[in-house]
Structure formats: structure tokens, C-alpha cells
Amino acid sequence: MTNNYTVAELDSIGINCHLIGTPEEYHTAIPLNHNFKVITYNIRSINKNFDSFIVTLHRLKTSFDVIVFTECWLDENTVVPHLPSYTYYFTKKKINQNSGVIEYVRETLGVCVSEPELQDANCLQLTLDKGITILGVYRPPSFLNFSNFFSSLDQVLKSISNRNTRLILLGDINIDLLLSTSTQDLVYQCLTSEHGLFPAITKPTRGNRCLDHIFVNTTQGTTGVVCSSDVTDHYIAILGMATTKNPETNCNRNVLTRDVEAIKKELLHEDWAALLDNVDINQARNKRKRSEDLSNEIVEMRKEMAQMLTLMKSVDSNQKQFMERITVDMTSIKEKMSDIKSTISAITTEQVAMNSDIITLRNKENILQKSIDKMQLKVEKLTSAGSQPADIPEPVSTNKEDRNAADKLEVIKNNKILMSGTYKHDEIGKVYQRQKRPTKVCFNSTDAAKTKSPTQMLRFRSVYMNK
Structure with missing residues (x-):
């Protein structure tokens, strides 16, 4: 067709x-x-x-x-x-x-x-x-x-x-x-x-x-x-x-089979020359009828084969829908499994990155700890050597009587100015400590107590240090 x-x-x-x-x-x-x-x-x-x-x-x-x-x-x-x-x-x-x-x-x-x-x-x-x-x-x-x-x-x-x-x-x-x-x-x-x-x-x-x-x-x-x-x-x-194949149906049928190859061989071995040369009409007709019968058998065989193919292609619609539904479900399951694998892979990658960050933070922590230890050693050395922090000037006394009595003090030793300013008389000993003089100053508190005024006290200390 x-x-x-x-x-x-x-x-x-x-x-x-x-x-x-x-x-x-x-x-x-x-x-x-x-x-x-x-x-x-x-x-x-x-x-x-x-x-x-x-x-x-x-x-x-x-x-x-x-x-x-x-x-x-x-x-x-x-x-x-x-x-x-x-x-x-x-x-x-x-x-x-x-x-x-x-x-x-x-x-x-x-x-x-x-x-x-x-x-x-x-x-x-x-x-x-x-x-x-x-x-x-x-x-x-x-x-x-x-x-x-x-x-x-x-x-x-x-x-x-x-x-x-x-x-x-x-x-x-x-x-x-x-x-x-x-x-x-x-x-x-x-x-x-x-x-x-x-x-x-x-x-x-x-x-x-x-x-x-x-x-x-x-x-x-x-x-x-x-x-x-x-x-x-x-x-x-x-x-x-779409690659889903139609489901197969097992059917028991009685099928008439013919050996096509045997028919071909029989036709090849047919004495066609005798048929053509024979002048007897009846004999020729019989042989021709036999040939026609063979041809008809071949035609019938082809029809039966076509019917068999048609039956094989016919599939029950319910079974077909059932198989298609199963195929769709299996495809969905496979896609979900693939998504799960991808998620696990992403989590593993993030975990590796977190481990790397933790190692980096630990290294920084060790470096900071070493710096703290070094600073602590320096502080201990300074403390043991008796070093003092930077001096902060003592505030000027607000007592009016002491402020008027205390004049500018200039003590010169080795041609250097040691101190200048007005201070409270009972803080004179601290002035020398703030100047960080190498010479130790010894001050007799008993003698200082005998002084009756800041001026007398300054004179006494100047004489005492020049001895």
C-alpha cells in the first residue's frame, strides 16, 4: 500500500x-x-x-x-x-x-x-x-x-x-x-x-x-x-x-508454520523445461496447477505472518498505562537519588572548607599566644629591674598658705637644673625620683620635721646634698 x-x-x-x-x-x-x-x-x-x-x-x-x-x-x-x-x-x-x-x-x-x-x-x-x-x-x-x-x-x-x-x-x-x-x-x-x-x-x-x-x-x-x-x-x-518500550504480552496461540526455505528449494528443483517442452496439455496443466498452488501457499503464508505481527503489536491498554506509570515513578526516584548525591557532595565540600578555616584560626591563636608570652616576659623583666611607669606630675596644692610659702625651687648639681616649680614641701623627696637622678638621695625625716617653714627646709636639703 x-x-x-x-x-x-x-x-x-x-x-x-x-x-x-x-x-x-x-x-x-x-x-x-x-x-x-x-x-x-x-x-x-x-x-x-x-x-x-x-x-x-x-x-x-x-x-x-x-x-x-x-x-x-x-x-x-x-x-x-x-x-x-x-x-x-x-x-x-x-x-x-x-x-x-x-x-x-x-x-x-x-x-x-x-x-x-x-x-x-x-x-x-x-x-x-x-x-x-x-x-x-x-x-x-x-x-x-x-x-x-x-x-x-x-x-x-x-x-x-x-x-x-x-x-x-x-x-x-x-x-x-x-x-x-x-x-x-x-x-x-x-x-x-x-x-x-x-x-x-x-x-x-x-x-x-x-x-x-x-x-x-x-x-x-x-x-x-x-x-x-x-x-x-x-x-x-x-x-x-521518550524511550519507554511497550510492555510485552505472553499469549498462547496455535500458529501454522511453513518452511519457506524448503519451498524455495522445491521451486528451484522443479523441472520447468519438461513443463515447457511437454505437448500434453493435461500434464502441463497439472504441473502448472502445482506451481500455482505453491504460489498460493506463499501468499497465504505472508498473510498469516502479517496477522501475527499485528497481534504481537497489539497491547492491552491497561497494562500499557500501568507500565508507563511505573516508568515515571522510577525516573522520579532516580532523579531524587541524584539530588541527594549532589547535596551530600556539597556538604562534604563545605565541611572541608570549614576544616581549613579552623586550622587557620588555630594558627593565628598560636601566634597571638606567643606574642602574649613575649610581652609578659618583658613586663616581668621590667618589674624585676625596678623600672617605673612614666611619671605624672603631681597636682599643685590648692592650699593657699602652702602655695604662697613655696617659691620656685632650683637646685643645681653638676651645673644642671634639677627642678623648677612650686610644690608642696612634703613632696620634695618625690621630685628627685621623677628626675631619675643616678645619685641616691637620703633624707632624714627627723631633720625635716624640725624645719618650721618651706624656705628653711629647702636650705637644709641643699646643704645636705652638697656634703
Whole structure:
């Protein structure tokens, strides 16, 4: 039976693509039953922009199965960053300073990795145990000869198209899908169409051009998303795909089987020459009838095989809904477990930082304690040596009688002025201590008591010190 499609019907066959302005809008664009999610991004140097992209990735609030980076600027000295819960793989071939593809795969997925030979481009192939093959490609725009790239890409796609697998071709190809005016744009789209690939990204990914592509060989249960990003001048391209298989139903049926190979062998060994050369109409008719019977058996066998395939594809709707609900619940549980692991990793990182701060504070505490000990030793030395703190002048007596009696005192010893000012007469002994004279002054309190006036006392002390 032949399906005749109109041009409008052919144009309607495709994959929905949504353009979102912020990462927080992602969940409004991807249906919940799309349990397999792939993201690709032109990161413009993995070491420079990886941390900024991880911030955007957390804002998407979803767990991707595969993350593909293009234009990674890989060389022999590049250290690929680690991403928790993922295993990374990268290309070894270097085309120019911008080249390189890195793919992060969730640790729970089984994967086989290879690097196909693609002319004028980097290519990394992932074959997942889910029956999905992913080709991550980066083609620099500096290569203007497209024929080598198209020829090698055709060979790689042919080697995969023969397999019973879902094929995803993605990456920064630097070919515009929106303005297909050049010959190379049309050749590229014809090449992907020949291999049964449909574009999932049909919105601009850089400026007003669609340079970052995602192609997939199925349109059922598939959605494309383009998310704006300020990390580089490219947007993020995302593919959501439903991979849940229909549940199998065990049925007991009586099936009539025929050995097709035996029928073919019998037809090959048939004496057709005798049939054609025989002039007996009856004999020829009998042999022809036998041949027609064999042909009819083949037709009936094909009908029965078609009926068997129809029965095998029919599934009880209740069982199908039950299995889909279980699949959604399992996906939710896996995402929660992933969030718990991420939280534990963050707590561990904070604990390490706190331990480092505690060690730093303890070191500062030891330094301060040593300084305190040194200062205490200095104080003890000063105390033992009898050193005194800086002298504070004694206040002038407010007693009017003493203030009038005490004149300026000038005691000269060794041609130096020792003291000048008006002080209370019973504080004269302290004046010499404040001047820190090396000569010890002995003052007889008995003689001082005999003095009757401050003037007599000053004369007595001057004579006493000159002895």
C-alpha cells in the first residue's frame, strides 16, 4: 500500500522545537514522559567557561543523560573538569586551536565509545545500552571545502543506519538550517534526509542563524528546546525523547508454520523445461496447477505472518498505562537519588572548607599566644629591674598658705637644673625620683620635721646634698 502525501502534509511531519528565554522555563517545554534527555553547547574553551555553564545547568533543574560540549580548545595540557555522577570522554584528534569534543555520560548508563574518522571535523560516537547511538560533531567554520566533510559523514552514517538503533546527530556544524540559500546547506539537508534524520532544533542558536544542530531518526515522542545563555554567544540545544518500550504480552496461540526455505528449494528443483517442452496439455496443466498452488501457499503464508505481527503489536491498554506509570515513578526516584548525591557532595565540600578555616584560626591563636608570652616576659623583666611607669606630675596644692610659702625651687648639681616649680614641701623627696637622678638621695625625716617653714627646709636639703 502506497501513502500519497501532499506538500502540506510533508511539511507538518517534524519535531516540535521550543525557544525559552530562561533555564527555569525548561519544564514547561519538555513533557514528563520524555525520560531520555541530551544537551549540547558550544562552550568556547572548557577550562574558561565550564564553571559558568554548571551554574546554568543547575538552573535547568533536571538531570541529563548525556552532555556534549563542542569547541573545547583541547590540547595535550588540557585538564578535563570532573562532573559528579558522570563519566567523561573526549576526542584525541586536533584540527586547530578551537577543536575538541567532550561528552559526559551518566554513570548508570552502559556505553561503548569510539572516535570515527571525520574529515575537517571532530567526532565522538557513543553507543548506549538503551539502543541509542549519539554522534557528537564539531566542524570549525574555517574549513570552506565541504565535500570532504559530507563524504566522510555519509560513510559514518551508513555504518550506523543499518543497525536497529535510535540515532542522534548533534553538535556545532556551522551550517545554517534557517537560511538554506547556499549549495552546501542544501546538500547537508539532503544528506541527513537520505539517512532518515529529522531536525529537532529549528530555532536560532547564534544570532539569527541555526548553527547548533540535533538530528534524530524518529519523530515520535521527541521534542527540541533552545535555551538562551550568556556564557558564550551560542544558545543551549536540548533534546527530550521518550524511550519507554511497550510492555510485552505472553499469549498462547496455535500458529501454522511453513518452511519457506524448503519451498524455495522445491521451486528451484522443479523441472520447468519438461513443463515447457511437454505437448500434453493435461500434464502441463497439472504441473502448472502445482506451481500455482505453491504460489498460493506463499501468499497465504505472508498473510498469516502479517496477522501475527499485528497481534504481537497489539497491547492491552491497561497494562500499557500501568507500565508507563511505573516508568515515571522510577525516573522520579532516580532523579531524587541524584539530588541527594549532589547535596551530600556539597556538604562534604563545605565541611572541608570549614576544616581549613579552623586550622587557620588555630594558627593565628598560636601566634597571638606567643606574642602574649613575649610581652609578659618583658613586663616581668621590667618589674624585676625596678623600672617605673612614666611619671605624672603631681597636682599643685590648692592650699593657699602652702602655695604662697613655696617659691620656685632650683637646685643645681653638676651645673644642671634639677627642678623648677612650686610644690608642696612634703613632696620634695618625690621630685628627685621623677628626675631619675643616678645619685641616691637620703633624707632624714627627723631633720625635716624640725624645719618650721618651706624656705628653711629647702636650705637644709641643699646643704645636705652638697656634703
